[in-house]
Amino acid sequence: MLSLATRDLARRLLADEAAASKSSLSAESAVLLVYEKLRRSLCALAGVAGFRSLASRALTLAKADAPSLSAMQVMADGALQVLVEPESQSNQYQPDEGGVILLAQLLGLLITFIGETLTLRLVQDTWSDAGLDDFNSGDGREA
Amino acid sequence: MSTQDKVTINKLPTGVPGLDEIAGGGLPEFSFNIIAGAPGSGKTTLAHQFVFANASPERPALYFTVLGESAIKMLRYQQQYTFFDPAKLPDSVRFINLSQIVLEKDLGAVLTEIIKEVEKSNPAVVVVDSFRTMVRKSQNGPSEMDLQSFIQQLALFLASWQATTFLIGEYAEDELRDNPIFTVADGLFWLRQTAERNSIVRKLQIVKLRGQASVPGLHTFRITDAGLQAFSRTFGLSGHKRKQPGSKRLSIGIPELDKMMGGGIPEGDSVLVTGASGTGKSVLATQFIAEGIRQGEPGIVAVFEERPQAYTDRAGSFGLDLVTPQQDGKLLILYLRPLDLSVDETMNEILEAVKKIGAKRLVIDSLAGFEMALSPGFREDFRESLYRMIFALTGIGVTILSTVEVDESFTEFPFSTYSISFLTDDIIRLRYISVEGQLRKILVIIKMRGGSHSQDVREYEITSKGMVIAGERLKDYQRLITGIPERLNRSGEKEELPRKSRAKSKI
Numbered sequence: 001m002l003s004l005a006t007r008d009l010a011r012r013l014l015a016d017e018a019a020a021s022k023s024s025l026s027a028e029s030a031v032l033l034v035y036e037k038l039r040r041s042l043c044a045l046a047g048v049a050g051f052r053s054l055a056s057r058a059l060t061l062a063k064a065d066a067p068s069l070s071a072m073q074v075m076a077d078g079a080l081q082v083l084v085e086p087e088s089q090s091n092q093y094q095p096d097e098g099g100v101i102l103l104a105q106l107l108g109l110l111i112t113f114i115g116e117t118l119t120l121r122l123v124q125d126t127w128s129d130a131g132l133d134d135f136n137s138g139d140g141r142e143a
Numbered sequence: 144m145s146t147q148d149k150v151t152i153n154k155l156p157t158g159v160p161g162l163d164e165i166a167g168g169g170l171p172e173f174s175f176n177i178i179a180g181a182p183g184s185g186k187t188t189l190a191h192q193f194v195f196a197n198a199s200p201e202r203p204a205l206y207f208t209v210l211g212e213s214a215i216k217m218l219r220y221q222q223q224y225t226f227f228d229p230a231k232l233p234d235s236v237r238f239i240n241l242s243q244i245v246l247e248k249d250l251g252a253v254l255t256e257i258i259k260e261v262e263k264s265n266p267a268v269v270v271v272d273s274f275r276t277m278v279r280k281s282q283n284g285p286s287e288m289d290l291q292s293f294i295q296q297l298a299l300f301l302a303s304w305q306a307t308t309f310l311i312g313e314y315a316e317d318e319l320r321d322n323p324i325f326t327v328a329d330g331l332f333w334l335r336q337t338a339e340r341n342s343i344v345r346k347l348q349i350v351k352l353r354g355q356a357s358v359p360g361l362h363t364f365r366i367t368d369a370g371l372q373a374f375s376r377t378f379g380l381s382g383h384k385r386k387q388p389g390s391k392r393l394s395i396g397i398p399e400l401d402k403m404m405g406g407g408i409p410e411g412d413s414v415l416v417t418g419a420s421g422t423g424k425s426v427l428a429t430q431f432i433a434e435g436i437r438q439g440e441p442g443i444v445a446v447f448e449e450r451p452q453a454y455t456d457r458a459g460s461f462g463l464d465l466v467t468p469q470q471d472g473k474l475l476i477l478y479l480r481p482l483d484l485s486v487d488e489t490m491n492e493i494l495e496a497v498k499k500i501g502a503k504r505l506v507i508d509s510l511a512g513f514e515m516a517l518s519p520g521f522r523e524d525f526r527e528s529l530y531r532m533i534f535a536l537t538g539i540g541v542t543i544l545s546t547v548e549v550d551e552s553f554t555e556f557p558f559s560t561y562s563i564s565f566l567t568d569d570i571i572r573l574r575y576i577s578v579e580g581q582l583r584k585i586l587v588i589i590k591m592r593g594g595s596h597s598q599d600v601r602e603y604e605i606t607s608k609g610m611v612i613a614g615e616r617l618k619d620y621q622r623l624i625t626g627i628p629e630r631l632n633r634s635g636e637k638e639e640l641p642r643k644s645r646a647k648s649k650i
Contacts, residue, residue, distance in 0.1 A: 043240070043243075044238075044239055044240060045214050045215070045238050045239070045240060046213060046214045046215050046240055047208070047213075047214070047240035047241075047242040047243055048242075048243045049242060049243070050213050050214060050215060050240065050242075054215070110215075113215050113216070113218075113219050114215060114218045114219050114222065115219075115222060115229075117229040118218060118222065118229050118232060121229060121230075121232045121233060122232070122233060125233045125234075
């Protein structure tokens with residue numbers, strides 16, 4: 001179960017990315033930017049295959065809560081791709097909450113595997129200005 | 144070349160308690176090392192301990208992972224160890240995964256990537272885990288010459304960039320001869336674990352270490368919540384100067400026995416008290432410790448067959464207060480019962496205790512219990528290990544009194560079932576005798592390396608005050624040590640024969 005705190009962490013990263021952008025950033029772009037930064041950081045740590053496995057799991061979990069993500073898939077290099085099918089225009093990717101859920105699931109998996117402390121240190125390495133010192137995932141796991 | 148002309152090789156802490164001493168003071172800076180061993184032998188944990196002991200934001204550690212344990216899982220498990228400091232990630236300790244490059248490209252690309260990361264980070268420590276999987280993959284492609292060239296260039300580059308390097312690999316010992324990696328390496332650390340009946344015995348060997356003298360041989364190590372802990376065969380005392388024996392005698396707390404030993408036990412001696420069950424070995428040992436404390440000499444009692452509380456209570460029943468000195472830090476009773484111990488681990492415990500309270504006296508009660516507490520694999524080496532232990536402890540001036548139980552025989556007079564009398568300076572033999580319808584007790588000093596001693600056979604009793612030697616030597620009997628003595632009449636002739644004895648003495 002995804003904690004509210006982990007969703008909040010995802011939102012903070014999106015907000016930080018939006019704030020850092022010189023131009024107005026769409027919600028979809030913000031999600032993709034955050035995801036891409038996480039991908040780069042985690043591929044360096046765990047390798048492409050390692051990241052791709054995590055991302056696929058996160059997307060599967062996120063799709064259960066956000067059907068709008070059904071048009072998304074994780075590519076071989078771990079990148080996120082939106083598949084737009086003409087017959088399912090009504091079910092297109094809605095980046096706002098679906099994006100938050102996807103990022104939160106990815107962060108939640110990291111917290112599950114390596115703990116909150118290490119996850120935050122990895123995130124802070126990329127988003128040093130995000131002010132995450134007060135973060136507590138609230139899932140009861142020890143870092 | 145004079146000493147001042149020689150380059151100074153800095154020694155880095157390994158982060159593994161006990162390993163610095165085995166390595167000769169630490170790991171040579173800028174050395175290129177291999178950690179080899181079977182899966183599960185502790186290679187990755189050893190590398191992590193070194194990394195966390197040496198990495199800093201200015202000189203970080205780069206930990207390259209390759210096709211082995213996934214980095215995520217490695218972090219998941221390694222953070223369980225107490226040495227793992229999450230605050231060091233990622234500024235001081237950086238994990239970089241090379242799997243994709245290894246899978247998709249050649250060794251040249253791997254080298255390029257390592258060089259790029261090293262030049263970017265200026266690391267003090269570089270680890271490649273597992274180097275073996277990388278090489279195995281590459282063996283399907285490049286030639287042996289390519290491989291040798293890769294190793295050569297990697298070693299050269301990392302040394303030039305002032306990095307101390309560990310390559311981790313699952314190597315078999317028969318590869319030592321032909322694999323070029325072992326030729327290039329400055330240091331080779333081999334970790335082994337073997338199953339001995341129901342126990343696991345872990346040992347490490349520094350097969351080679353250029354530039355300094357490491358302690359040769361196999362050293363026991365254990366993996367606990369704190370990571371690896373190594374126990375040197377020399378017990379960390381290799382650099383210590385052996386204390387010269389003095390003339391001081393230590394009282395046992397049994398005046399007549401002190402007299403029989405020429406004034407007590409020579410300081411720094413190893414004494415063996417041997418006898419059958421119930422003859423009072425532990426009582427004598429307790430009096431020895433209690434007398435030491437009374438004279439201001441802190442003591443350690445290593446018990447294997449009963450718990451410290453029971454030991455303390457039993458001493459109390461003889462009027463010997465072991466509670467107060469424990470509270471005052473003058474006495475430590477170590478309960479070393481868990482199975483699978485190695486002598487080296489036990490020694491480490493004892494040495495730590497000796498250092499902690501400045502102990503002058505040590506009781507090991509008993510050697511049989513000690514042996515039982517060891518892993519079966521270590522029992523084979525018991526005598527040799529015991530020799531090292533006694534030599535090390537007496538070398539720092541500790542006087543050791545060990546008890547050992549022997550089967551009471553009315554046909555033989557064995558000192559000990561362990562054939563360890565050569566390890567001891569002095570031997571006190573206790574035994575039962577059958578006299579006048581009673582089972583009584585006698586003692587005799589078998590040997591004292593440090594000088595003359597009484598030849599008397601004396602009778603003793605275990606009273607409410609402990610062991611008490613009563614009366615003169617037993618002049619009216621012969622064949623006392625057979626256990627079935629014969630009484631002599633006034634003219635010194637045999638008076639009666641309780642029964643025809645076939646006893647023989649081993650004295």
